[in-house]
Amino acid sequence: MAKGTHDYAADPRNDVVLINVNGDLVPRAQASVSVFDSGFMLGDGVWEGLRLHRGKVAFLDAHLDRLYEGAKAIAMDIGLTREQLTARLDDTIDGNSMRDETGVHMRLMVTRGIRSTPYQDPRVVISDATIVIIPEYKAPLPSTIETGIRLFTVHVRRGDPAVQDQKLNSHSKLNCITACIQATQAGADEALMLDPHGFVATCNSTHFFIVRKGEVWTSSGDYCLGGITRSSVIKVCKEAGIPVFEKNFSLTDVYGADEAFVTGTFAGVVPVTNIDGRDLTEGRGPMVARLQGLYRDLMDRNCA
Structure with missing residues (x-):
C-alpha cells in the first residue's frame, strides 16, 4: 500500500486538542473560519509546519523568517510581531499540555483575512489576518x-x-x-x-x-x-x-x-x-x- 512521508499512527488524543483560532483556544470539533476567509476562498496566505522537540519548536527562527518574508512578499500584514506570534505558539503548546510530549507537530497558518465578497482584490479584505495553529500528536512511522x-x-x-x-x-x-x-x-x-x-x-x-x-x-x-x-x-x-x-x-x-x-x-x-x-x-x-x-x-x- 502506498504511503507518504507524512503517514502517522492515529492518536485518539487528537480528537480533543485545542486549536488556536485568532488567539482563542477552541476544541477541535468547533474550530472554524469564515467561508469568506481569504485562505478558504482563494488560497491567499502563508503557512509553516513546525516540530516540537525537547519542549521547544525546532529551528523556530528559520521558520519565522520564512513566514514573515513570505507575508511581506505578498504584501500581507500578519498583525503580530515575531515575539507575539511566538507567545501564541507557546500558549497553544501549554494550553494542550504538550510541552513534555514527544511526537508533536503543528501547522501554523496565516491568511489575509475575511473578504466582503468573493473577489481576489485584497482591497475587499475587511478584517485582520486570520491566524490558526493546529497542534497534533503526530510522529512519522518508524x-x-x-x-x-x-x-x-x-x-x-x-x-x-x-x-x-x-x-x-x-x-x-x-x-x-x-x-x-x-x-x-x-x-x-x-x-x-x-x-x-x-x-x-x-x-x-x-x-x-x-x-x-x-x-x-x-x-x-x-x-x-x-x-x-x-x-x-x-x-x-x-x-x-x-x-x-x-x-x-x-x-x-x-x-x-x-x-x-x-x-x-x-x-x-x-x-x-x-x-x-x-x-x-x-x-x-x-x-x-x-x-x-x-x-x-x-x-x-x-x-x-
Whole structure:
C-alpha cells in the first residue's frame, strides 16, 4: 500500500486538542473560519509546519523568517510581531499540555483575512489576518524512516517564478496536489518534480537528494521552496566533511545514484528506495543512516 512521508499512527488524543483560532483556544470539533476567509476562498496566505522537540519548536527562527518574508512578499500584514506570534505558539503548546510530549507537530497558518465578497482584490479584505495553529500528536512511522518511500516522476513541473514563485510557502498548493495525485495513481508514495528545463527540482511535499560516490547532491534550489530541513542537511554535511553540492542534474544521474532521500520538517531525513521502477537500495543506505543521525544531533543542539 502506498504511503507518504507524512503517514502517522492515529492518536485518539487528537480528537480533543485545542486549536488556536485568532488567539482563542477552541476544541477541535468547533474550530472554524469564515467561508469568506481569504485562505478558504482563494488560497491567499502563508503557512509553516513546525516540530516540537525537547519542549521547544525546532529551528523556530528559520521558520519565522520564512513566514514573515513570505507575508511581506505578498504584501500581507500578519498583525503580530515575531515575539507575539511566538507567545501564541507557546500558549497553544501549554494550553494542550504538550510541552513534555514527544511526537508533536503543528501547522501554523496565516491568511489575509475575511473578504466582503468573493473577489481576489485584497482591497475587499475587511478584517485582520486570520491566524490558526493546529497542534497534533503526530510522529512519522518508524517504517517510513527505516524502509523508505517510492517516487514517480510526474509531468507536472515546478513553475517559473514569474508565474508563481516556488519560494513562497503559500496556501495555493494545487501545483503540488496535482503532482501528488499523478504519483499516487501510478502506485508511488510521492511525486518527483522537474523544473522548466527538465532538471530535477524537488518532490511535491519534500526536498530531494541523491548520493553518488560519496557526494550528496540536491537541486540548484531555483525552483523549490527554501527548505529548512534541506538547509539543515546541507549544514551537517559541511560540518562532517561530506561533499555536498546544490546543482542541476537529470533523471539519468538519479537512476544511477547509490542512494536517494527526501527531507522535510515532519519526518526529517527519509530514504528513497525506488524511483520510476528503478531500485536503488533496500531500506536506508549507509549515507542516509549517517545523515539521519547528524540531523538528530543538530535538532538536539538547536533545542538545547
